[in-house]
Amino acid sequence: MTLLLCGNASRIAKLACLSGLSTPAIHRLVRYLGPFQANTRPLHPGQTLDVHRLDVAIGLVTGAACLLANWPTNLHTRIDELRADAPESPSVRRTFDPLYRVLYDALQEAEFRFLRDAFEDYLHVHWWGLICKRNRRLRPETANGHPRLSLPQMAKAARVPPSVVRHMVQAELVPSNSAELRSGRRARSIHLSELQGIQSATDGARSLEETARMLSLPRRRVRELIVGGLLTPLVSRQINKDAAAWLIPKKEINRLHVQTIQSPDDSDSIPARDILKYWRLEKHESVALIAALVDGRLPAQGDGQSKVPVGKALLCAVGAKEWLLRHRTHARKDFSVDTAAKELGIKQQVAYDLVRLGILHSTNVGMLGHRVSPDDVERFQATYVSLASLASQARRSPRALLAELSASPVCGPSIDGTRQYFYRRTEVKSL
Structure with missing residues (x-):
């Protein structure tokens, strides 16, 4: 046998x-x-x-x-x-x-x-x-000796709050396994081999407030850098809506300390944080300014040996203005939807309705939202006309003219819920 x-x-x-x-x-x-x-x-x-x-x-x-x-x-x-x-x-x-x-x-x-x-x-x-x-x-x-730990056990071993480990798991920075319990909760475990990675990632990590102080920037500017991709947090309230706080790695903060170049004392220098505060930059322009500083395209003045927080970096005022002018020259010459509404003489909500329906062409450019080019505005004006404009030209009430026109509007309150009626100019040419 x-x-x-x-x-x-x-x-x-x-x-x-x-x-x-x-x-x-x-x-x-x-x-x-x-x-x-x-x-x-x-x-x-x-x-x-x-x-x-x-x-x-x-x-x-x-x-x-x-x-x-x-x-x-x-x-x-x-x-x-x-x-x-x-x-x-x-x-x-x-x-x-x-x-x-x-x-x-x-x-x-x-x-x-x-x-x-x-x-x-x-x-x-x-x-x-x-x-x-x-x-x-x-x-x-x-x-x-089992190598799998719960989230609280892993947090205790890594000497960080349990919320940090939980949000790292939610952001898929730490692999984990889970199963649903009969109560509806999920049991989750992390392999012990991830401990060193968690410790390395969280070593010296800072909150949003601490990061702002270390970079000598306001907190809202730090948020702009995160949205713009210049700063990558371990725990982000934009990724994890239930996160109690932000957590930003030390290496990310150190990356935003810029190397200075040796230059003579010049009264025409200005700190980067003052440029961000007083020059009325657009949000994308402030991110571009910091990126230029980090990349070295905008040199920071100093002793040529030390690194300084990006907010304290001294810039030549003339050179910074020239850079901003070049940046704006090469930037997109388009409008926000609000500005396009002013150009067309219509309300903002009407412009957003037209963009939503595709009648007013636009381009989605990420954090800048929908942008409308001057050509798009001219094309819309050449193609469409509002009932209000037709009524004003004909010296009639919009309601009476709407009942008399044989042409069908492309949009309007009774068609798709938009606030104004618009017609194709070719169909109401006789007016």
Whole structure:
């Protein structure tokens, strides 16, 4: 029987615990492990019908032999199949049932310890969930040495607040595994190997207020840098709406300390933070100014040896004005939707309705929102005319003219909910 299970005599030495089993013990092992064949999940292992029949007995022996061959790889493969086939659960017992019941109830004697050791070795490497004191059937070293930690445990090990680890997980900066509990909450675990990465990422990380002080900038300017992509936070309230605070890595803050160049004392110099405060820059212009400072396109004056926070960087006022003029010259010559509304002599809400419907063409440019070019405005004026303009020209009331016109408006309150009626000029040319 032992030779049949192991396949040959050479494997008996590798599985010495099996060779030491008595004949009744081997019979029990075959009866309980034999049903765990590929792609099967026996409901009641050990209760196989007609086990006295030769074909049924051979099937059980073959099934047990397959699990014991190439020990413990084949057993681990079968355990992995059970895990993949089980409903999502953080419970070891529910996930691996009925194999768990076989190992810890039906075959709980010490002579079958080798089976439980192989199962717990699998858990150590592959089990995504937590193993704690609740798992009393497992070895103490299995529970104490399990490499998966809960979020609070990982936060304690990394010496950071639990909210920081939670938001790093939400931002997918730290890989984790989770499953939904019966209560509706989600159980989540993180592998111990992520501890060093969390410690490195959070070492010296600062809040938004601290970052603003270190960069000598107002907090709103720091937010603009984050939106503009010049500053990448670990925890961002824009990414995680429920985040209690921002968390910005030290290396990101250090990157916004600019190298100075040696220059003679010049009364015509001005700190970057004063330019941001007094020169009435647009939001995208302030981000572009900081980017030019960081890239070295706008040199910061100083002793040529030290680095200074970007807010304290001294710039030649003349050179900064020239840079701003060049930037504005090369910037997009388009309007915001509000400005386009003024150009067209219509209300802002009407302009937004026209943009939404595609009647007034626009381009979405990210943080600047929708932009309307002068050509778009001219094209709209040449193509469309409002009912209010037609009524003013004809010296009629808009309501009376609307009833008389045979042409159909392209938009309006009764058509799509927009506030004004507009017609194609070619269709109302006679007016």
